[in-house]
Structure formats: C-alpha cells, structure tokens
Amino acid sequence: MLIDAVSKIMGAAQASGGRLIVVDAIDESAFDFYRKYGFTPVRNTETQLVMKRSTALAAFGVG
Template sequence: MGFVSEPLSEQHDLRFDSGRPELDTWLQRHALASEARRTGRTFVWLHDERVVAYYTVTGHLLARAERPRGNPTEVPAVMLARLALDKGLHGQGHGGVLLADALHRIVAATQTVAARFVLVDAIDEVAHAFYRCYGFREIPGTLRLVQKISDVAAALDAA
C-alpha cells in the first residue's frame, strides 16, 4: 500500500490511534491550531479518507550546547516535532518510509530557507533507537537526536 503525504486540513478525518495517546490527542486537538498560528506544519497519509500517519515539522534554533562542536551560539534547524503511524500500520516498515517522506520535505524546504540540522525529540527509548538506525546522533543525556541536513540529503540521494 503506497501513501502520498498531503498538508493537514479541516476536511481530514482525525480518528487516529497510534497507541500513543499523547500523539493522537495532539493531532486531534492541536495540529490545526498549530497550522493556523504557523508554528508547525503537519502532513498526513490517508486511507479511505482517514488519517493513518502524520508528521509535523517546525523551525528551531539549535544551541551550541546541543551540538557536538562548533560556532556560532545558535544554528538554524528544522525540528521533526512529531511522527506517528496508526497501530494498523505498525511493524510493516512504514515508519522508515514516513521518516523518509518527512526528510525529503525538509531537504526541499532548505533549498529556500537555510537550516543546518534536523532534530527530533524521541518520545521514548524505542523511538530513540529508531532514529539512530537512520543516522541521527544522540545528544548525550537526552532523547534529542540531530543529523546534518547535508548528510540527510546525501543519504536520500543514495537511496
């Protein structure tokens, strides 16, 4: 089953069950408001008109203390703020495909608006391990991970 992401809209059926209530509730109660305030952009996959996966991206400034090394004090980044699949899609490899979809969109956006890193705040240790499998590096002592946009672009081009 192939999916194509599209921007979230009020017409989407948001009955969504990822198995993580905090991710489900955010989509159902806050995603549209985030869109309206321009604080996050959410993209969805649909099946039979119902949302079965989503991710949200937002701008961010990554502080020097959160990077392995370097200057200046803050660097522009794109945060992958949320990434979730409906429980019915778990265990089928769709998580990596959804992540690639998000990363393609982020790389494309950075052709217009500069950013050096992609970062994620993993929701738990399982998600942390998932992102590490895709080249993200952990910020020690946290569930936050980062990856250079240039490395993401190179990996996507090689795939």
C-alpha cells in the same frame, strides 16, 4: 514515512537556510529507530537527535 518527512524538511531548509534536522524521540524505541537511520544524539539531552543536511542527502538521496 521517514524519507517523506526528511524530503519535506530538506525542501524547507533550502528555502530558509537550515543546516540540521532535529528530532525529539518520544521513547527509547523511537530513539533507537532514529539512531538506526544515522541521527546522532545531542549531548546532555535524553531525547534529541540531529542529522546534518549533507548526511540526509547521502543517506536518503533527498535534497
């Protein structure tokens, strides 16, 4: 599911020029899940994480 979601986000980002994927983890377990797949916590937030499009391309092979 994550790969499918990232793939769709990457397609939309190409059309709109977005450079980051932003997620809001609903709990600590979700936060740890996103960290496991290379998302980076946003400073001064407890639930938001980001990933650059270039990182997603390298990590998931989607673009």
